Amino acid sequence: MxxxxxxxxxRKRGFLWxxxxxxSGVSGFTDxxxxxxxxxxxxxxxxxxxxxxxxxxxxxxxxTVMPKEVLKASGHVDNxxxxxxxxxxxxxxxxxxxxxxxxxxxxxxxxxxxxxxEIVKENNIKCPSCGGDLAxxxxxxxxxxxxxGAKGDKVGYMRPETxxxxxxxxxxxxxxxxxxxxxxxxQLGKAYRNEISPRQxxxxxxxFTQAEAEIFLDPEDKTHPKFKQxxxxxxxxxxxxxxxxxxxxxxxxxxxxxxQGVVSSETLIYQLYLARKFLKELGIPDEVLRFRQHLPGxxxxxxxxxxxxxxxxxxxxxxxxxxIADRGNYDLTAHSQFSNEELSIYMExxxxxxxxxxxxxxxxxxFGPAFxxxxxxxxxxIENLSDDEVLALKEQIESEGKFILELDNTFEILKDHLIFxxxxxxxxxxxxxxxxxxxxxxxxxxxxxxxxxxFKTEEDGFEKEYFKFAKEIAPxxxxxxxxxxxxGLGEIAIDITHKLREAGFTVDNDTSGTIGxxxxxxxxxxxxxxxxxxxxxxxxxxxxIRDRDTEEQERVQIEDLKEVIEAKLQ
RNA sequence: GCAGCUGUGGUAUAGUCUGGUUAUUACUUGGGCCUUCCAAGCCUACAACCCGGGUUCGAAUCCCGGCAGCUGCACCA
Numbered sequence: 049m050x051x052x053x054x055x056x057x058x059r060k061r062g063f064l065w066x067x068x069x070x071x072s073g074v075s076g077f078t079d080x081x082x083x084x085x086x087x088x089x090x091x092x093x094x095x096x097x098x099x100x101x102x103x104x105x106x107x108x109x110x111x112t113v114m115p116k117e118v119l120k121a122s123g124h125v126d127n128x129x130x131x132x133x134x135x136x137x138x139x140x141x142x143x144x145x146x147x148x149x150x151x152x153x154x155x156x157x158x159x160x161x162x163x164x165x166e167i168v169k170e171n172n173i174k175c176p177s178c179g180g181d182l183a184x185x186x187x188x189x190x191x192x193x194x195x196x197g198a199k200g201d202k203v204g205y206m207r208p209e210t211x212x213x214x215x216x217x218x219x220x221x222x223x224x225x226x227x228x229x230x231x232x233x234x235q236l237g238k239a240y241r242n243e244i245s246p247r248q249x250x251x252x253x254x255x256f257t258q259a260e261a262e263i264f265l266d267p268e269d270k271t272h273p274k275f276k277q278x279x280x281x282x283x284x285x286x287x288x289x290x291x292x293x294x295x296x297x298x299x300x301x302x303x304x305x306x307x308q309g310v311v312s313s314e315t316l317i318y319q320l321y322l323a324r325k326f327l328k329e330l331g332i333p334d335e336v337l338r339f340r341q342h343l344p345g346x347x348x349x350x351x352x353x354x355x356x357x358x359x360x361x362x363x364x365x366x367x368x369x370x371x372i373a374d375r376g377n378y379d380l381t382a383h384s385q386f387s388n389e390e391l392s393i394y395m396e397x398x399x400x401x402x403x404x405x406x407x408x409x410x411x412x413x414x415f416g417p418a419f420x421x422x423x424x425x426x427x428x429x430i431e432n433l434s435d436d437e438v439l440a441l442k443e444q445i446e447s448e449g450k451f452i453l454e455l456d457n458t459f460e461i462l463k464d465h466l467i468f469x470x471x472x473x474x475x476x477x478x479x480x481x482x483x484x485x486x487x488x489x490x491x492x493x494x495x496x497x498x499x500x501x502x503f504k505t506e507e508d509g510f511e512k513e514y515f516k517f518a519k520e521i522a523p524x525x526x527x528x529x530x531x532x533x534x535x536g537l538g539e540i541a542i543d544i545t546h547k548l549r550e551a552g553f554t555v556d557n558d559t560s561g562t563i564g565x566x567x568x569x570x571x572x573x574x575x576x577x578x579x580x581x582x583x584x585x586x587x588x589x590x591x592x593i594r595d596r597d598t599e600e601q602e603r604v605q606i607e608d609l610k611e612v613i614e615a616k617l618q
Numbered sequence: 619g620c621a622g623c624u625g626u627g628g629u630a631u632a633g634u635c636u637g638g639u640u641a642u643u644a645c646u647u648g649g650g651c652c653u654u655c656c657a658a659g660c661c662u663a664c665a666a667c668c669c670g671g672g673u674u675c676g677a678a679u680c681c682c683g684g685c686a687g688c689u690g691c692a693c694c695a
Contacts, residue, residue: 057629060628060629072668130693132619146692190694244692529655560649566656566657
């Protein structure tokens, strides 16, 4: 693990470049060079393979600009902010709550801005650097704000996470999945957060790529059909208990994690397992991973349970690269309220249930004449009472003989106006709001950790530094070189390069320097397979094919190359 | 956002304190020679003073502002 050396080579060979460099750069952004972009695509493609093909989920792609309403409902407009104030004389900007806390020694985090303004006035709090007056407090929102349309009166934001794009499609998705739980939708794409001071390279970006899956579940049934297959897998878990009581990391099977209640559901455990499998196949080993449960105070207010997957780095310490949360029904409930849409799903019972209850209806013979023109609205009120309210009404009328109803007028409802009936009703199912389990991957951070942990150094006369990428994600799959640049070997190498490109491989052709140097260059960027054209090639149409990891060579007929390479890349 | 330190070819650096020649050296990269399988050697070429302003006859060097990086503080729903 060596951030500095790794980062140097990553820059030199075209993985990660600073953004807007010729204009001195802007922090919080990064450019992926040719190999970086390719590596990132390969990682995302692998993610798709695992979560779409592997789990039967489906991918959607929503807009990155969202109207204010969506983010109002999700809570981002109101809560994704810091209160700020500014000195009117020197222009310095401060976190308002921090200045106040410092001045009066009280925690004011939960107060409204206007309340904090009051405190500033009452306590005569001034600018800490020059003593000037402070402006009224405003909220600095971490979202990038923009305008939709020419009139500029429709406020939009760059999405701060991809998840909301899935929640707002719930009705459509639910129908797409034939209204059957569980189902999962995924989205890969950019998200934006205008961080106040991002300083950790690709670890904390203002524009970053997420891959998220939203798995919609029956709240009563969070079992997972494939759980049995992974029940014996060992998991390394740092639970709340482990963290708070300084215990050893748990090393238990998935089944034990479930039985002991360490993780709350089969589906959540299964997702932890999947995350680990994914990272392992990218070349990030168990030793540098930690599965850490959020502490009670750390957990977002909506989360029922939340686990972070963290990866060890030498430069930044433990870095959160994946979050796996049980968000309950928080998001769907919020969007349902704000949009007035029914975001629930009808669950049919295995067997219809017989429910006995009391219903109430107006005794129309007496009801109509008693209330005349007012009867329709009173009737509507009575019919919309909940089961419990009907019981309460019945009780009151039976004991007191009447019920006073306050609508736009006061009405006196007598016992004779109503008919109560005890009935048995057959209920075939009910509408429920699904719970959501969300694995959320930070692709840029995962790419960084992949680079870091694929990076190897060896002392071999000189220092050898190279990326040993998992074959599946190597940005260049094959390098082809002539042994020497003469007697037409170069032309044969170019010919093979073209043929392999047509066969669908990413192929590099390298003719400069010596053969040893070319191998070294290929190794540096983790090319798994190198092919050398030599003088025998001209005689018998064979080439040597060399495996990066074993350095073993074998001779292969040119026409067999495609199959041999395919087999080696498996 | 605050404080401190830093900023020279692709990389690593000399020069900055004490202003003055064509900005040092190595590696890398491109072209060539040589070379029969893992960074050999030789020739050659490309390539830099973070940006802007100021002081000065003259600024990589001194001063101011900005940007970026590192460290600490703060922030990270």
